[in-house]
Amino acid sequence: MKKLFSVLMAVFIVFSLSSCGNTWGNDAQTGDVKPPGKKADIVDGKPEESPEPVDYNKVKPNELGQVMILMYHEIGGKESEWVRTPDNFRKDLQALYDKKYRLISLNDLLDGNIKTVAGYTPVVLTFDDGDLGQFKVKMVDGRPRPDPDSAVGILLDFYKQHPDFGKAATFYIYYPLPFREKDYIDYKLKFLAENGFEIGNHTYTHSSLSKLDGNGIEKELGLNVRHTQDHLQGYDVDTLALPYGSVSKEYAGYLLKGSYEGTPYHNKAVLLVGANPSKSPYDAEFNDLKVPRIRASEMDVEGLGIYDWIAYFDKHPDKRYISDGDPNTVVVRKDMADKVNKSMLDAKKIASY
Numbered sequence: 001m002k003k004l005f006s007v008l009m010a011v012f013i014v015f016s017l018s019s020c021g022n023t024w025g026n027d028a029q030t031g032d033v034k035p036p037g038k039k040a041d042i043v044d045g046k047p048e049e050s051p052e053p054v055d056y057n058k059v060k061p062n063e064l065g066q067v068m069i070l071m072y073h074e075i076g077g078k079e080s081e082w083v084r085t086p087d088n089f090r091k092d093l094q095a096l097y098d099k100k101y102r103l104i105s106l107n108d109l110l111d112g113n114i115k116t117v118a119g120y121t122p123v124v125l126t127f128d129d130g131d132l133g134q135f136k137v138k139m140v141d142g143r144p145r146p147d148p149d150s151a152v153g154i155l156l157d158f159y160k161q162h163p164d165f166g167k168a169a170t171f172y173i174y175y176p177l178p179f180r181e182k183d184y185i186d187y188k189l190k191f192l193a194e195n196g197f198e199i200g201n202h203t204y205t206h207s208s209l210s211k212l213d214g215n216g217i218e219k220e221l222g223l224n225v226r227h228t229q230d231h232l233q234g235y236d237v238d239t240l241a242l243p244y245g246s247v248s249k250e251y252a253g254y255l256l257k258g259s260y261e262g263t264p265y266h267n268k269a270v271l272l273v274g275a276n277p278s279k280s281p282y283d284a285e286f287n288d289l290k291v292p293r294i295r296a297s298e299m300d301v302e303g304l305g306i307y308d309w310i311a312y313f314d315k316h317p318d319k320r321y322i323s324d325g326d327p328n329t330v331v332v333r334k335d336m337a338d339k340v341n342k343s344m345l346d347a348k349k350i351a352s353y
């Protein structure tokens with residue numbers, strides 16, 4: 001365990017510049033590859049069935065390719081390093097959609113339950129800190145609804161216009177006031193859970209875990225879970241985004257599981273702050289204890305923001321995760337077959353071409 005964490009605090013910047021030798025890139029940019037089946041079969045961005053077999057040589061699935069997990073903070077106000085305006089957030093969603101990315105939940109990524117349509121690339125959205133602009137209430141006919149200019153409202157609206165994009169995001173909140181409107185905490189947490197979004201652990205007080213010992217970490221993580229479960233009985237808070245992206249090596253094991261005053265917690269993945277795409281969950285080198293994220297920003301990201309990585313994958317389509325459309329089959333290129341993490345396969349089949 002210690003070894004796994006020995007590089008937890010390091011910043012990983014994987015910027016492979018090897019050139020790509022196939023021609024898939026043109027398809028990626030122009031959308032020439034058609035998903036299997038009729039449009040009516042696609043619900044929630046996922047195919048219910050693949051009525052036609054996928055031609056691997058045409059679709060070029062690459063389920064060992066990399067996946068972007070985007071990290072947002074405040075939505076609203078004036079654009080800055082950690083703030084995205086509503087219009088820029090809409091622009092991001094449109095850019096992802098146009099470039100053939102489709103939303104999946106973090107849990108589906110971690111579980112290898114990737115139902116993204118053949119030829120398309122899964123992408124995960126995460127929001128840290130539970131700021132007001134992520135989920136603001138607007139009263140409509142006397143009832144609270146997500147403000148259409150808050151992240152949740154924007155996501156719902158985009159999904160309505162583009163149902164094949166999917167609808168998923170994980171919100172990493174802390175207490176005592178997630179989303180900053182005290183009368184609506186309960187409404188918001190229930191709304192998220194009931195509408196396909198996930199709620200993750202961002203500690204109880206947004207504490208830097210690198211300054212705490214094991215007991216301190218247990219208190220921060222356990223209290224977060226207890227408070228979320230006060231609103232959502234039995235809710236499984238199972239992923240953690242590290243505030244400030246760090247923890248001391250000595251106590252890193254406490255991130256995975258522990259308990260505080262009778263409230264147990266567990267995390268199946270620990271998300272870092274920055275700075276590159278994640279390896280595929282099927283890749284033997286994928287490490288769920290240090291999952292990197294990409295800063296969804298265009299300011300002060302030193303060439304490593306969302307549009308830099310979108311451009312990178314346009315230029316290096318062979319690095320990008322391309323789904324075969326079937327969550328039960330992991331399809332990889334022949335030269336990469338030995339890189340698959342066999343323990344992720346369970347009942348899945350592996351296919352190469």
Ligand SMILES: [Zn+2]
Nearest residue numbers: 128129243244
């Ligand atoms: Zn934070």
